Amino acid sequence: MCLGIPGEVIEFLPDQPDLARVDVSGVRRVINVGLLEDDKLEPGDWVLIHVGFALSKIDEAEAAAALQFLEGIGQAYEDELAALAESRIE
Amino acid sequence: MKFVDEFRDADKAHALAARITALCEPGRQYKLMEVCGGHTHTIYKHGLEDYLPEQVTLVHGPGCPVCVIPMGRVDDAMALASDPDVIMTSFGDMMRVPGSNGSFFDAKARGTDIRMVYSPLDSLKIARQNPDKRVVFMAIGFETTAPSTAMTVLRAAAEGLPNFSVFCNHVTIIPAIKAILDSPDLRLDGFIGPGHVSTVIGCRPYEFIARDYGKPVVVAGFEPLDILQSIYMLMLQLSKGTSTVENQYSRVVPWDGNPVALRAIGQTMELRPYFEWRGLGFISHSALAVREEYARFDAERLFSVPGVRVADPKACQCGEVLKGVLKPWECKVFGTACTPETPIGTCMVSPEGACAAYYNYGRLTRQRVREASPS
């Protein structure tokens, strides 16, 4: 549920390993990345932000795959319409 | 905005909608429940239902953690806040939830020190800045938010903060889904699974839905294309007669969830034997409380809360709306006695509540005729 927004990790706070500065469309905020201690975050990684915490690291490969599927859908749209029209003819 | 805009493309939406339509068997009605309030919000905000064929109905489930808090618990929170030594901190969503004597907002007007925060960590800052006051954080949310509360408690413990505690109202999603599945007056074909809860608990907890109840589940993201794609994936399963759990939101949701988050919750919290859900009654093992070891951060142990039960008003049909049996406009008091300005039931309180969402966004969405009957 709950509002989670993707943001890019800019840098970690030098004396506080749990905290990182993230960027969301030009807006910056310090968030707690303690929940991702197993993920070995680096600047440039994207994370899902919720109430000041990073909940999950965004898997760019999966994102690309998801977009590819959607691209495929878009390109096949015209064919799909044609197929739909054909299948309605009895 | 990266990872957001790409999933809001209208052309791809048309393509998905065409595929969904193509999968509809003639004469068959499909009822899909989106459990999560955030999904309801997206559906209305982007006018998603305009894309769906008439045969596919989206039913709004109980996934709004603010919506399900009973009036009695809100009264308890207000009692806590009214203590002159207490500064209560809360998310914005809670500010307008009505108790027996108004909401946090109204209490603020009467002089109660209630402050809105964006993160539970902000409460720690307020506690440090106000050593002579006791800060109580109103913790709400499903498993999405529980880890943040847990980490905040752990941080407070590490710092030895003496004046911070949590009034814990976290609820868990699985018992609510089960209550719906076991409901005799409901017939659903599939579930759009909660996206952000799943980043914490993973996808395995939904397997019982597919295995024992034979309903497919697709864990979905929050952009409009995510939801449309998830509906398409559900329709594909229904057309093949399969029922499995799939993860559409794989760019964010790991199949096994977040072990660090689960450990943090497990360390600081435990399941209550039962908890009352607005409109759904008592559900066992459906909510979290602070563990004994962290008692010094548990507002329920530190303060005495009245604990009075306040009934759902007889005319309030939130329960049926939450279960997806009624559409918002079918509730007898929708739009008149119960409005966003004067919300009776919590379905109207939070913008995610099915009724508020419909009132604010959906009134003129469809020109087409929809039948009222739930089956």
Place this chain on the structure above:
Amino acid sequence: MTRGHLDSPGVAAGTPPDGGVPAPPDGAPASAGWVERALREHDEQVQGETARFERHGSPQPLPGTVREELVLERIDRARRARPRVKEDRITMSHGAGGKATQTLIEAVFLDTFRNPLLEPLEDAARLHVNGARVALTTDSYVVSPLFFPGGDIGDLAVNGTVNDLSMAGAVPLYLSAGFILEEGFPVADLTRIVASMQAAAVAAGVQVVTGDTKVVQKGKADGCYINTAGVGVIEHSLDLGVARARPGDVVLVSGPIGDHGVTIMLARGELDIEADICSDTAPLNGLVASLLAAVPGVRALRDATRGGVATILNEIAVAAGVGVIVTEGDIPVRAEVRGASELLGIDPMYVACEGRLVAVVSPEDADGALAALRAHPQGTGAAAIGTITAQPPGIVQLKTAFGGTRIVDLLVGDPLPRIC
């Protein structure tokens, strides 16, 4: 007590343990008085409705579509009903510019002061004084923090007043400035504020010609409150007003929305968000003069302050009894404002601006109006965002970037950040 699924990652919690669970409490629960009252009112209303319907003779149960229609009609009737303030205390919602503010204004102020000059409830009153058309407005400034990126309470006060006069198509001339100062407020801050006001006044071509000063005890007045009044002359013969919008008209906005409100939210420092956003506070009289000189067919002008653009669109729809349809993709919003809004879970449509206007113009003049706005420094980001329609009256709709449609209703109070 069992630990449940939350301890073991990935373990299904589908079947919570049965048996051995302590029973929930028994006994009759309490109920809330205000709910009972609201329900009684509702029942009376429904009885009346049923009686009316039965007179038309319809004993069978109604099909769903008709029931949904009835409910929608009921909502619309409730909206049209005479406004009443239900609360017994003022809350922050009453000051937010949304529904609660409107209800307060209509039920308390308009109802008591009722006179034809007040009723239009435009940004400024239009008066005839010895044959001249004069515009009069008043405003109070209570912003906190007093100093923020892009300005301070001082230039806000001058620009805001100048803008209210400009929306009537008046040439702003003279301002008054009343100060309510808190005991302990630094004189240096006051000096800074007054210097801002003078700079803003010079930029707008107005003068502060009278004023007042009061001091209140520590704890009141948040440092400094400013009240202003403004007077201007209306030199054209146009009758600007939101009630004049007609189907076919075009809705324009003079630049990106939401800058001021988001700046203030971030400047309060509670949200720990850093961004390069600053307030858009600016005098709009020059922009308005350019616009009115360029095209004759301007129906209405409103500056988008508290309540944001969404509130103005609703005011147009209700005052003129028309529909408004705007297209999400056409509404200019800065990337940072969008980012901050997404982060907080608020909608820029409802966020205050302080240097933006919404204009309703006749369709023939739309292109000319847009060009005139864009040619002026205050209007470089101007855009056409929507149109006025005949149906459905009183309703504002948004065509989403995604292609669907949704209603843009008035909020009750301020947009509150959401987590869910």
